[in-house]
Amino acid sequence: MAHATLLTGESGVGKKTLAHLLAQGLLCEREDGRPCGQCRACRRYAARTHPDAIFPAPAPREKSIKVETLRDMIDALSRHAMEGGVRVIVIENAERMTPQAQNCLLKTLEEAAGGTYFFLTADIETAILPTIRSRCRCVRMQPWPPERIERALIGRGLPSGRARTLSRYCEGSLGRAIAMHGDESYWSARELVRKTFLSVRKISDIAEASQLLKDQRDNGDRLLDILEQEIRALLHGKATREADEADDFPPHFQAADPKDLRKILESILIARRQKAANVGWAALAEGLMQTISEETSKWQL
Numbered sequence: 213m214a215h216a217t218l219l220t221g222e223s224g225v226g227k228k229t230l231a232h233l234l235a236q237g238l239l240c241e242r243e244d245g246r247p248c249g250q251c252r253a254c255r256r257y258a259a260r261t262h263p264d265a266i267f268p269a270p271a272p273r274e275k276s277i278k279v280e281t282l283r284d285m286i287d288a289l290s291r292h293a294m295e296g297g298v299r300v301i302v303i304e305n306a307e308r309m310t311p312q313a314q315n316c317l318l319k320t321l322e323e324a325a326g327g328t329y330f331f332l333t334a335d336i337e338t339a340i341l342p343t344i345r346s347r348c349r350c351v352r353m354q355p356w357p358p359e360r361i362e363r364a365l366i367g368r369g370l371p372s373g374r375a376r377t378l379s380r381y382c383e384g385s386l387g388r389a390i391a392m393h394g395d396e397s398y399w400s401a402r403e404l405v406r407k408t409f410l411s412v413r414k415i416s417d418i419a420e421a422s423q424l425l426k427d428q429r430d431n432g433d434r435l436l437d438i439l440e441q442e443i444r445a446l447l448h449g450k451a452t453r454e455a456d457e458a459d460d461f462p463p464h465f466q467a468a469d470p471k472d473l474r475k476i477l478e479s480i481l482i483a484r485r486q487k488a489a490n491v492g493w494a495a496l497a498e499g500l501m502q503t504i505s506e507e508t509s510k511w512q513l
């Protein structure tokens with residue numbers, strides 16, 4: 213085990229979970245690297261009361277980890293005797309350390325006694341000083357493949373349809389999938405996208421859809437995001453010939469031509485630019501639906 217480990221990668225890929233498993237594994241009385249979850253050391257780690265586990269974090273009501281917090285940590289390191297010859301320091305979201313705090317950590321990394329292990333997590337590697345990174349074993353955690361996320365979600369008791377949908381939209385992050393699952397506003401926004409942008413097939417459908425969208429200006433970016441995700445997922449399904457990828461789309465999309473889907477993606481991009489340029493929401497939503505209806509009217513099941 214390296215003396216200091218920096219885990220980086222997208223939010224939700226499991227950096228904190230892994231950092232704590234590694235740290236707890238070092239303290240566990242079973243000493244095979246995997247925490248047993250049963251022994252006294254594991255129980256105390258889980259309760260955050262193990263004397264040899266330190267978790268520098270922002271002080272209450274603060275966002276950053278200040279140098280004082282790091283000094284307290286160093287103080288604790290010098291005072292406490294280690295119970296099992298091992299001590300672990302886990303710093304979640306280490307990019308929250310101020311530059312002074314990072315420099316203080318750097319000194320500690322240089323001077324720390326054997327048996328002291330540091331685990332840092334950060335979404336973006338470059339948010340951590342290069343001098344700290346050069347003293348860490350840097351592990352970049354990759355997004356999970358959709359099938360693995362789907363299995364993990366089913367293992368957590370989610371219905372298989374929901375697990376499958378989430379696995380396609382969470383960008384390889386189990387944490388994000390779980391957050392999306394519990395986010396009712398996401399599911400209602402998705403429902404609205406299906407009832408409006410994805411349902412228009414002729415010009416006369418647009419008026420009714422516009423009515424549903426008229427109060428959604430503040431939610432507009434999210435609706436466009438979801439619409440883009442949906443079209444991309446469909447395009448991916450077409451490209452890789454995974455026939456079942458299209459199953460929960462409005463049925464006429466099963467006959468979609470990839471070339472037309474790309475045109476819809478372009479029009480979403482234009483709508484985003486218009487929104488950023490303060491074009492009225494109703495007008496840009498109608499313009500987008502017009503393009504979509506032109507493309508989708510070509511498809512016959």
Ligand SMILES: [Zn+2]
Pocket residue numbers: 239240241242247248249250251252253254255
């Ligand atoms: Zn244990």
